[in-house]
Amino acid sequence: SEAAAPAHQVPQSPTVVPQEPNTATSTTITVYWTVGEEDVIDYFQVYYMDESEGNRQQSGSVTEEYKMAVKESYCTLDNLEPNRCYLVWVMAVNFAGCSLPSEKVTVRTVPAAPIINTEECTVCWDTATIRWTAPDLEAVEYFILEFHKQSDFKKSTFRSMAGLRVCEHTVTLQPMESFLFFVKAVNNLGTSDTSKPAVISTKNTRFRLNKETLPPHLQLSEDGTVIHFDELAMENESLLTEHRYEFLHNGASYDVLITDFPARIGVFVNCDIGQLSFFNAQSGQLLHAFQHQFTDFICPAFVVERPGFLTVCTGIEFPEFAKCS
Numbered sequence: 022s023e024a025a026a027p028a029h030q031v032p033q034s035p036t037v038v039p040q041e042p043n044t045a046t047s048t049t050i051t052v053y054w055t056v057g058e059e060d061v062i063d064y065f066q067v068y069y070m071d072e073s074e075g076n077r078q079q080s081g082s083v084t085e086e087y088k089m090a091v092k093e094s095y096c097t098l099d100n101l102e103p104n105r106c107y108l109v110w111v112m113a114v115n116f117a118g119c120s121l122p123s124e125k126v127t128v129r130t131v132p133a134a135p136i137i138n139t140e141e142c143t144v145c146w147d148t149a150t151i152r153w154t155a156p157d158l159e160a161v162e163y164f165i166l167e168f169h170k171q172s173d174f175k176k177s178t179f180r181s182m183a184g185l186r187v188c189e190h191t192v193t194l195q196p197m198e199s200f201l202f203f204v205k206a207v208n209n210l211g212t213s214d215t216s217k218p219a220v221i222s223t224k225n226t227r228f229r230l231n232k233e234t235l236p237p238h239l240q241l242s243e244d245g246t247v248i249h250f251d252e253l254a255m256e257n258e259s260l261l262t263e264h265r266y267e268f269l270h271n272g273a274s275y276d277v278l279i280t281d282f283p284a285r286i287g288v289f290v291n292c293d294i295g296q297l298s299f300f301n302a303q304s305g306q307l308l309h310a311f312q313h314q315f316t317d318f319i320c321p322a323f324v325v326e327r328p329g330f331l332t333v334c335t336g337i338e339f340p341e342f343a344k345c346s
Contacts, residue, residue, distance in 0.1 A: 032060040032113035035094075037126040045211040047103040050128045053095040054111050063115045064092050072106035072127060103133035103213070104157040131211045132157040135164065135188070135204040137219035140229070140244075146292060147196050149221050152189040153204050161206045166190050171199040171220060183207075196223050230323065230333060239325060246333045250325040268299070268309045277309055287340065290319060305342030 035054040044051045052069075056062060070086040089096065101107065106129045113120040135155040143150040155161055164185040170178045182190060194200060199222040206213040229245030240249040268275040285302035298310040325331050 030061075031118040032062050032115055032120040033057040034121045035065065035111045035113050035123045037109055037111055037123050039126060040128040040210065042209050043211050045129065045131050047131050047133050047214040048101050049097050049099045050101060050107065050109075050130055051095060051097045052109050052111075052126075052128060054123065056094060056113055060113060061115050062113045064090050065094070065096075066090055066112045066114060066119070067096050067098075067109065068111070068122070069098055069107050069109045071102075072108055098128075101130050103130055104160050105130050129210060131208060131213045132160045132206050134214040134216045135206055137202060137204055137216055139219050139221070142219070142221060144221060144223060146223060148191055148193050149200075149223065150189055150191040151202055151204075151219070151221065153216065155188060155206050158188075160208055162208045164188070164190075165205045165207060165212070166192070166202065167205075167215075168192070168200045168202040168221075170195075171201050194221075194223050198223055229335070234322075236324070246335065247330055248323060248325050248333075249330040250328045266308070268311070270311045270313070275309060279306075279308065281306070283308070285334070288321065290315070292319075300340075300342065302340070305340070 033056065035056050038053040038055065040050070041053070052067070054065075067089050068086055089098075098107070098109070106127050108125045109128055110125045111123045133156045135153045137151060137153045141152040143152075151166060153164075155164070163183065165181060165183045166185055167179065167181045169176045169180065173179075180192075182192070199220055201218045202221055203218055204216040230241055230248065232241050232245065235241050235248075238250070241247070242249070266277045266279050268277065279301075281301060281304060283301040283303065283306075286308070287300040287302035289298045289300065290296075291298070292315045295312055295314045296310055297313060299308040300306065301308060323331055323333060
């Protein structure tokens with residue numbers, strides 16, 4: 022007579038492995054579990070819920086849990102919230118039935134991707150200081166800053182700097198180029214999603230005016246680029262009515278006759294050759310230039326001496342006429 026095939030038994034409860042390093046991102050967690058060596062298993066049912074929902078469940082409130090079926094002894098939970106704790110438990114299933122649920126284990130996602138503050142970045146001729154913000158900064162161990170030339174689709178110019186402990190970093194760049202920058206946050210559980218790319222160009226310089234140096238009769242826009250002269254605040258002052266173009270340097274004054282009134286004036290500093298130039302930004306006419314050996318920080322200053330406003334345009338691309346000056 023033939024021997025009867027052994028009947029399947031209901032599997033034992035799986036054991037969910039405590040969360041291991043480098044198993045999470047901002048929106049995903051990979052969970053592993055073990056089973057008994059003798060168990061015959063067709064598939065697993067994986068359940069998870071937000072840990073706060075688990076606390077509500079204990080109090081008797083209605084909760085929301087999610088379920089998925091997998092054949093392997095691991096799975097990746099996705100579409101999760103950054104820096105959030107979740108409860109996970111697993112049941113094993115075969116032809117004979119379903120095991121009891123495993124014990125619930127708490128797992129956690131990595132903080133959300135940092136945000137590069139393009140307006141706060143400082144760009145010079147051959148360097149740039151990249152600044153960013155990070156949600157849940159206390160949960161971040163360090164940052165990774167990455168960049169490559171914007172035109173480099175193969176990323177052969179790709180550079181990466183890890184272990185950054187603060188939300189800014191200065192890098193040396195090639196002049197007259199545009200670059201794409203990215204930032205990621207890291208802790209022992211894994212690496213966050215990559216930030217949205219930020220375009221940083223050494224073809225221009227971006228800065229904002231310092232409100233602390235603003236005279237009391239002037240107003241500064243919220244974005245720090247427009248100075249406004251309030252006429253009512255100066256109604257008792259005598260105002261200049263003539264147009265005068267005067268350039269001052271080291272105690273010397275230079276008067277320049279200009280036939281075309283420049284609505285926009287371009288200021289260009291070339292530290293390599295020690296030259297400060299002023300242009301009619303619309304026509305490209307060179308108004309005046311100074312020679313000076315720059316050995317310290319250069320701080321541009323602007324003032325409005327009669328009713329009206331002055332707008333500082335930063336971050337514009339280097340004009341062709343200035344390259345030939």
